[in-house]
Amino acid sequence: MLQITDLVKQYPNGFRALHGVSVTVDEPQVVAVIGSSGAGKSTLIRCINRLVEPTTGAIVLEGTDITKLNRAQLRQARRRMGMIFQEYNLVERLTVMENVLSGRLGYVGFWRAFRRNYPADDVASAFELLERVGLGGRHDTRADALSGGQRQRVGIARALMQKPDLLLVDEPTASLDPKTSRQIMRLICALAHERGTPALVNIHDVALAQSTADRVIGLREGNLVFDGKPTDLTPAVLTDIYGEEDWSATIRKDDDDEDEEAVAARDNGHALDAEAYAG
Amino acid sequence: MSYPTTWRPPSLISTPMYRYGLWAAVIAYLFWSMGALEIDWHRISQGIPRAGNMIVRMFPPDFSRSELLWRGVIESIQMAFAASFVGMVLAIPLGLCGARNLAPAPVYYVARGIIVLSRTFHEVIIAIFFVKIVGFGPLAGLLTLIVASVSFIAKMIAEDIENMNMGQVEAVRATGASFPKLLIYAVQPQILPRYLGVCIYRLDANLRHSTVVGIVGAGGIGMTLSATFKRYDYDFSLAILITIIALVFIGEIFSNWVRGKLR
Amino acid sequence: MTLAEHAARYPEVWRKFSPRQTLIRYAWFVGVVFVAVWSIQNLDITWEYFLDAHIQAGDLIVRMVPPDWDHFSDILDPLLETIHIATLGTAVTFAIALPVAFLSARNTTPNTVLWAIGRFILVASRSINTVVWALIFVAIFGPGAIAGIWAIAARSIGFMGKLIAEAIEEIDHGTVEAIEATGASRLKVLLIGVLPQVLPVITGTTVYRWDINIRESTVLGFVGAGGIGIQLYSSINQFQWDEVAVMLLAVFGVVVISEFVSAAVRQRIT
Structure with missing residues (x-):
C-alpha cells in the first residue's frame, strides 16, 4: 500500500530533518509515529503528500511514486490521501457542511465549488459522515462556533470525504484536553479500521499511542529507531527514542480506566464515542 | 438509512x-x-x-525643464513639512479638548464640531477658500494642509485619550497631582508613541495632498501639473507624475522606517 | 547607615535619560523645528496678504448669509450625480482591486513578475491624487461623469488593493494547506481556502472607501469630471456666495450621512 524508501529531507537552511527513513505499510493498520519535537515526525507525514518537498527517496502509494509527479499529477494523488491537522485547519467562516464537502474539491469543477453545488452522492455521504463523527444536525453551524473537539471531528469528516487510500494524521490531539484527545484518537482508529484505510498518526502522547495504535514507529533526529507492536515499547526502547527518563509511569500496563470512561461517555450521551471505542 | x-x-x-x-x-x-x-x-x-x-x-517624459519641476517639488515638500509641524503642535490642544474623558461637555462638543467640520470638506474646497482669502500661492496651500493636519491628528489624539487606561490616570490623580501634571504623567506617556506615528503618517499624507491643492492655485507642483494639462504638454505632465510617484514612494519608505523605529 | 554614607552611594539627582539620550532627543527636536522654519521661510509667501485675511474672511461669511435656498432644487441632480460617481467608481474599483490584490500578496501571487506589476499598480494608484487622475481622464474621455468614475476608481484601486493584499498575507496558512491537501486546484484553493478568510476585510474596505469617495467626488467637478463640484466652482468664480453656502451645507449633509451609513455597515459586518 505505502512504501517509503530512503526518504531524506534537507531544509533550505541546511537542517536535515530526515536521514533516509524507510517504512512500509502493507495492511490497513493504524501506525503511530512517536518521537520528541524536532525528530522529523511532521516532516515525514508532510513529505508523503508533498506539503513539504522531499529531497531524495521514494514514496510509493498504490504503485505510484509520489515524488516523481508533476503538479497536476500530484493533485490527483493528493485526492487519495486524507489529512487531519493539529490545529484542525478548517475554514472558520464557512459552515460545517462546506468544510466537509471541501474534501471533494479535487473532484468537482470550479463553478460547482463556487455555487456550493456538489453531486448528490457527495452530499449524502457528507451527511452520513457527520452523523458518524457525532455531529449530526450541526451541518449549518459555522466552524468557528464549534469547540476544539467538534472542529477536529469536522476535520476527520473532511479527510474521509476524500475516500482516501491513506490517512495522514498530524498531531490530532495536541490542542485538545486529555479526555477529548482519547475520544478523537479512538474515533480516528475506529474509522480507519471500518474503512480499511491505513493511517499514519503523529502523536506525542505515548500512552495514548500504545492503547490505540496497531503499530508504533519511533523517530529520533530523523532516523527510524523503532518499528514494532505497541506492546514492545519497553523503557529501553523509549530511552532510545526520547533519551534518558523514568518511563515507569508512562507505559500503560493495562487499559484499566477505559471501562469507566466508556460509561462516562454513554452517560453524557456520547454513544458514538463508546461505539468508536468498541470498534 | x-x-x-x-x-x-x-x-x-x-x-x-x-x-x-x-x-x-x-x-x-x-x-x-x-x-x-x-x-x-x-x-x-x-x-x-x-x-x-x-x-x-x-513619451518620452520631458525632464528638460528640470528647474521648473524642482521648484514645484521643493515647494510641495516645504508645504508638507511646515503644515505637518504646525499641525502637530496645534492638534495637541484641540485633541485634548476633544477627548470626552478629559474635557468638560461644552468644550468637548465645540472641539469635536471643529474636527468634524474641517474633516467633512475636501482639501480642494478648503484650498479654494484660502485662495479667496489670502490670494494665490503657497500660503493658501499651507493653510489648507494645516487645517487638514490639525483635524486629522487631533481626531487621533482624542480617540487615543478616550481609549487609554483610566486606571493610570486615577492613580496619578490619587497622588494629588494637578491637571497639567496629570497630562504629563498619566496621559502623555500613554499616547506619545502613537501620536508621533500619526504625525509621521500625516507628513506622508501631506506630501500626497500637497500635489493637489495647486490645482486651484494654492501653490506646489500641482499648479505646474495642472498648467501642463491645459497646454497639452503631456510629456512634461508625465515627467511630473513620475516625480510625484517617486517622491511619494520615498516618503512612504521614510515614514514606515520612522514608525518602525518608534515601535 | 548615616546620611553621609547614603549620599555617597546614590546620586543626588535622578534623570530619566542619560546625557547621551538627552542629547539625541534634543537633536531630534531642534532638527524638526529647523526643518519646519526653513520650510516656511523658503515658501514664497506674501505675508501682507495675511494682514487683511480676517477682513476677507469676514466679508465671505457675510456674503454667505443668508444662504440662497431658492436654488436648492437646482443642486439636487448634481448632488445625486456626485453620489452615483462615488458608488459606480467604487464598484469599478471592487472589480479591479480584487485581482490586483491577489497578485500583490506574496502568498497568492503566481510569480515574481506579476507580483512586481501588482505592487507597481498599487503604488502608482495611491501616489496620484483623485483630482490629478481626474485631469488625466478628462483629457481622455472629455468632461463628464465617466471621467469622474474612472478617476475615483484609479485612486481607490491602490487603497483597497493594498489593504486587501495585507489581509491576504495575514491569513491562516494552515487552512490553505488543508485545502491544498485535498488535491484542489490553485483557483479552488483561493476560492475556498483564502477568500472566506478575507471576505470581511473586502466588504469593510469597500464600504469605507465608498464613504471616502463621496467626499472625493464632491471636488471632481473643479476639473470638469462631473458632480456638484461643477456648480460649486462656477458659483465661486461668479462670487455667488449665497449659492455656495447652500451647496456647502448640502455637501456637509451628504458626507455626514455617508460616514454614518458606512460606520453602521462596518459595525454590522465585523
Whole structure:
C-alpha cells in the first residue's frame, strides 16, 4: 500500500530533518509515529503528500511514486490521501457542511465549488459522515462556533470525504484536553479500521499511542529507531527514542480506566464515542 | 438509512423575497444611475484612440525643464513639512479638548464640531477658500494642509485619550497631582508613541495632498501639473507624475522606517 | 547607615535619560523645528496678504448669509450625480482591486513578475491624487461623469488593493494547506481556502472607501469630471456666495450621512 524508501529531507537552511527513513505499510493498520519535537515526525507525514518537498527517496502509494509527479499529477494523488491537522485547519467562516464537502474539491469543477453545488452522492455521504463523527444536525453551524473537539471531528469528516487510500494524521490531539484527545484518537482508529484505510498518526502522547495504535514507529533526529507492536515499547526502547527518563509511569500496563470512561461517555450521551471505542 | 442528497448553504438573508429584492434593487440602481449620468457614449468611444494619442505624446517624459519641476517639488515638500509641524503642535490642544474623558461637555462638543467640520470638506474646497482669502500661492496651500493636519491628528489624539487606561490616570490623580501634571504623567506617556506615528503618517499624507491643492492655485507642483494639462504638454505632465510617484514612494519608505523605529 | 554614607552611594539627582539620550532627543527636536522654519521661510509667501485675511474672511461669511435656498432644487441632480460617481467608481474599483490584490500578496501571487506589476499598480494608484487622475481622464474621455468614475476608481484601486493584499498575507496558512491537501486546484484553493478568510476585510474596505469617495467626488467637478463640484466652482468664480453656502451645507449633509451609513455597515459586518 505505502512504501517509503530512503526518504531524506534537507531544509533550505541546511537542517536535515530526515536521514533516509524507510517504512512500509502493507495492511490497513493504524501506525503511530512517536518521537520528541524536532525528530522529523511532521516532516515525514508532510513529505508523503508533498506539503513539504522531499529531497531524495521514494514514496510509493498504490504503485505510484509520489515524488516523481508533476503538479497536476500530484493533485490527483493528493485526492487519495486524507489529512487531519493539529490545529484542525478548517475554514472558520464557512459552515460545517462546506468544510466537509471541501474534501471533494479535487473532484468537482470550479463553478460547482463556487455555487456550493456538489453531486448528490457527495452530499449524502457528507451527511452520513457527520452523523458518524457525532455531529449530526450541526451541518449549518459555522466552524468557528464549534469547540476544539467538534472542529477536529469536522476535520476527520473532511479527510474521509476524500475516500482516501491513506490517512495522514498530524498531531490530532495536541490542542485538545486529555479526555477529548482519547475520544478523537479512538474515533480516528475506529474509522480507519471500518474503512480499511491505513493511517499514519503523529502523536506525542505515548500512552495514548500504545492503547490505540496497531503499530508504533519511533523517530529520533530523523532516523527510524523503532518499528514494532505497541506492546514492545519497553523503557529501553523509549530511552532510545526520547533519551534518558523514568518511563515507569508512562507505559500503560493495562487499559484499566477505559471501562469507566466508556460509561462516562454513554452517560453524557456520547454513544458514538463508546461505539468508536468498541470498534 | 438514507441521507439527504441536496444541501444549500444558509443564506445571509433568509427570506428569498428580500434576497432577490436586493439583487433587483442593485440592478435597478445601476440602470438608474447610468441613465442619470447622461453618458455620451460617442464621446467615450473616441476616448480609447485619444488615450492612445495621449500616451504617445507622453513619451518620452520631458525632464528638460528640470528647474521648473524642482521648484514645484521643493515647494510641495516645504508645504508638507511646515503644515505637518504646525499641525502637530496645534492638534495637541484641540485633541485634548476633544477627548470626552478629559474635557468638560461644552468644550468637548465645540472641539469635536471643529474636527468634524474641517474633516467633512475636501482639501480642494478648503484650498479654494484660502485662495479667496489670502490670494494665490503657497500660503493658501499651507493653510489648507494645516487645517487638514490639525483635524486629522487631533481626531487621533482624542480617540487615543478616550481609549487609554483610566486606571493610570486615577492613580496619578490619587497622588494629588494637578491637571497639567496629570497630562504629563498619566496621559502623555500613554499616547506619545502613537501620536508621533500619526504625525509621521500625516507628513506622508501631506506630501500626497500637497500635489493637489495647486490645482486651484494654492501653490506646489500641482499648479505646474495642472498648467501642463491645459497646454497639452503631456510629456512634461508625465515627467511630473513620475516625480510625484517617486517622491511619494520615498516618503512612504521614510515614514514606515520612522514608525518602525518608534515601535 | 548615616546620611553621609547614603549620599555617597546614590546620586543626588535622578534623570530619566542619560546625557547621551538627552542629547539625541534634543537633536531630534531642534532638527524638526529647523526643518519646519526653513520650510516656511523658503515658501514664497506674501505675508501682507495675511494682514487683511480676517477682513476677507469676514466679508465671505457675510456674503454667505443668508444662504440662497431658492436654488436648492437646482443642486439636487448634481448632488445625486456626485453620489452615483462615488458608488459606480467604487464598484469599478471592487472589480479591479480584487485581482490586483491577489497578485500583490506574496502568498497568492503566481510569480515574481506579476507580483512586481501588482505592487507597481498599487503604488502608482495611491501616489496620484483623485483630482490629478481626474485631469488625466478628462483629457481622455472629455468632461463628464465617466471621467469622474474612472478617476475615483484609479485612486481607490491602490487603497483597497493594498489593504486587501495585507489581509491576504495575514491569513491562516494552515487552512490553505488543508485545502491544498485535498488535491484542489490553485483557483479552488483561493476560492475556498483564502477568500472566506478575507471576505470581511473586502466588504469593510469597500464600504469605507465608498464613504471616502463621496467626499472625493464632491471636488471632481473643479476639473470638469462631473458632480456638484461643477456648480460649486462656477458659483465661486461668479462670487455667488449665497449659492455656495447652500451647496456647502448640502455637501456637509451628504458626507455626514455617508460616514454614518458606512460606520453602521462596518459595525454590522465585523
